[in-house]
């Protein structure tokens with residue numbers, strides 16, 4: 399076993415504390431990565447506040463540099479800039495894996511944190527840490543044109559909205575609405591616009607209207623105002639719902655156009671749906687999460703060509719608890735990214 403330093407929450411406490419962590423010794427197809435930047439996803443907040451038996455190290459959208467390679471590694475060399483998302487392994491054999499949708503692996507993909515390693519059964523620890531060890535197949539070359547801090551959120555927030563946007567055929571002529579302008583939401587807006595779609599933001603208040611406009615959105619509708627939603631009835635071909643809490647889908651399904659689709663990616667618990675909200679207009683309800691390896695590589699390529707990265711506030715990792723409190727309060731525009739370099743110093 400090798401050791402690194404990171405931010406660990408105990409079983410009964412959401413507070414992260416600096417701790418020495420164990421990483422596995424490199425297997426033949428592993429690379430070791432010095433983690434430089436890790437995005438703070440709302441899922442990290444959910445995980446920290448979910449009861450659990452073991453300690454938790456969050457962090458599943460990160461960039462860094464390869465520091466060591468296993469003997470069978472062919473795609474990476476020491477010094478290469480890389481990016482890793484929220485899955486780090488899968489069976490590789492099931493129909494989903496064979497189609498390049500490792501995120502839907504029949505054996506469930508290995509999550510970057512809070513999962514179980516497929517080979518040695520150890521719990522996976524995330525990238526709020528200075529070093530990570532992963533199979534080379536689940537690391538992506540970070541294109542030179544992408545800023546490493548602003549690119550980190552592409553690996554969870556970005557890919558989670560990219561796959562449904564692509565699967566639903568988003569392009570010129572598509573009318574897209576993005577509900578919730580947060581980490582996922584602002585990347586959904588940027589990606590939809592870069593794909594050529596006419597894009598609208600739906601937010602709880604008008605407070606983010608200037609940002610929506612700066613991002614290139616056509617308009618911002620205030621979800622708290624029933625008249626604004628009523629005026630947009632049946633308008634959108636694709637609706638991406640990123641709201642981080644349980645909510646009534648009815649008002650949002652009514653915004654979907656004939657044969658259009660609402661992709662609910664924000665709240666991953668149970669949903670209640672009135673059949674009439676789908677019946678009227680033959681509307682479709684779907685969900686998505688994370689991405690397969692080909693899709694993730696394609697997204698990174700698209701982001702370089704279209705200059706898409708996250709709007710980030712980069713902070714030293716020692717401020718992680720403060721940042722999580724601010725994320726919980728909605729005080730972020732639009733993604734916190736931890737700079738892990740402070741872990742090299744004994745007193746951070």
Ligand SMILES: NC(=O)c1ccc[n+]([C@@H]2O[C@H](COP(=O)([O-])OP(=O)(O)OC[C@H]3O[C@@H](n4cnc5c(N)ncnc54)[C@H](OP(=O)(O)O)[C@@H]3O)[C@@H](O)[C@H]2O)c1
Nearest residue numbers: 440441578579580581582601602641642663664686687688
């Ligand atoms: N499907 C997946 O694989 C996947 C991957 C990553 C994250 N997630 C989930 O996606 C959700 C969003 O993540 P994120 O990192 O984008 O979070 P975030 O940055 O906090 O953004 C969530 C947005 O939802 C809206 N919102 C928050 N609380 C709300 C409330 N009480 N009522 C209505 N709207 C509310 C806010 O938008 P406005 O201020 O504009 O209203 C907020 O900006 C989380 O639940 C996360 O766990 C899912």
Ligand SMILES: [Zn+2]
Nearest residue numbers: 439441554555
């Ligand atoms: Zn995430």
Ligand SMILES: [Zn+2]
Nearest residue numbers: 489492495503
């Ligand atoms: Zn599989």
